[in-house]
Every structure is written in C-alpha cells, then in structure tokens.
Amino acid sequence: MELEMKNMDFKAGDNLKIKGLILHDADRFQIDLGCDKEDLALHFNPRFNDDLDGTVFVCNSKAAGCWGDEKREINNTLQKGAEVKIVVNFSGDMFEVELPGDQEVHFPNREDMDVIKYLRICGDFQLMSLKISH
Template structure:
C-alpha cells in the first residue's frame, strides 16, 4: 500500500476561512487522513475516511493523546476516485463538505482561532490545496 504525505507547518488558517482540497485516492487505498492543528501532536481536526471499514472517523488530539472519536457512516469515497472537499473552520466547529455534498460536522474542542499545521497522508495524492 502506498503512503503519501503532504505536510505544512506555517499555514495561516483562521476562523471563518475555508480549506479547499482536491486529490486522487489511490487505487489500493484503505483510507487517508487530513489533520489540522497547531502541530503533529495537537490536532483540532483529524478527518479520517476508512474505506475498508466504510466509516469516516473524526477526532482531536491534545498533547499527543486522542480524545473521543466521532464516527459518521456516510461514506462516499472510493479507491481511484478524484475528490474535492472543503473544510470550513468556524469558532465552534469544523464543517467538512464531502464530494457528494454531505456535511460532516466536528466541534472545535480546543477553541482554536488559528491553525498553522496541516498534514494530508495515506492513500491520497493532493492535486490542489487552497485557503480562502
């Protein structure tokens, strides 16, 4: 299985902004993850579609410790497909708009107002990355 990784350490994502991501899921992908936070061990949002389990897991990580998982069984991702998704960063929550228009909402547990760190990894190749 392939493992791709794109990491940004000095991103300027603030509340009210949207991250737009395009990519292609690998043909042999079992899943991928989009992590947003202040650093690799402090994640405000861990967005993790698990293709083999047919579930999207969202979580946050504080000081390297995972918190309570949120699971959404609305799975619209498939190996080999090209995707577009947006992550809107609000004061109280993240709204992830999936390629089919479904929204997954996850609370901004740490009340973050600025997120400098982003990591996209797993069975996906990022083709476009934009902050608005």
C-alpha cells in the first residue's frame, strides 16, 4: 500500500489521525511528513523484524536526500494483524506520535519546517481512514 499527498497544509497545532490495519505478515511500514520525499521532518518507521533490536520504532529526518541520525525506540507495542489508530501531533518544534496503549514517541522537528506539505504512508499497512484536524 502507498498513499502520497502533496500540497498539504499541516502546521503547528494540527494533528493527523491515521486508522488502519497492520498486515498479518508485516515487516515494516512508514509515515513520512515533510516538504517532499527528499526533505522529511518526520520519518516514522515501525519495524517488526529489525536485525539489531527485533521489534522497534525508528524515527529520522532527511535533508536534501541525506538521512540524519536514527532515533530507535525498542518498545514497539504494535502488533501484526492489529487494527490501530495513530495520531501525529505537531507542536512546531516537536512531533508527538500517539499509539495504542497510551504509548507515545517524541521526535524533534530537526529541519525546522513550519508547514508540512508532503505526506507518504507506505509498507505493510492497509489504510482505513485519514483525517487532518486544524
């Protein structure tokens, strides 16, 4: 599955609600927010079979096609085959990703983007709904 949106208007104070199904044989999926695919303020990437840590969340940013330093959270509580709601809150200097079970992942806006114009959701995830609240 892949969804790509351009010319979005996602700013500080907004949130993005994503509902979907993690595939039963999922390896990974990702949610990217930024200017375009080469400039990402947030790359949120749950991995279920990571070589280093098994099941992890990996967050990163990308500037002019170059990845930054990965932030890894080993406590990935997402389950293969589960229906999930993921909420991304954007405060301007920080992304807060709310996950099932009151789990949260925080990632700084390293690229200092004021407006997010680009969204991409892809991987082993079946999207059911998407909502942006201002």
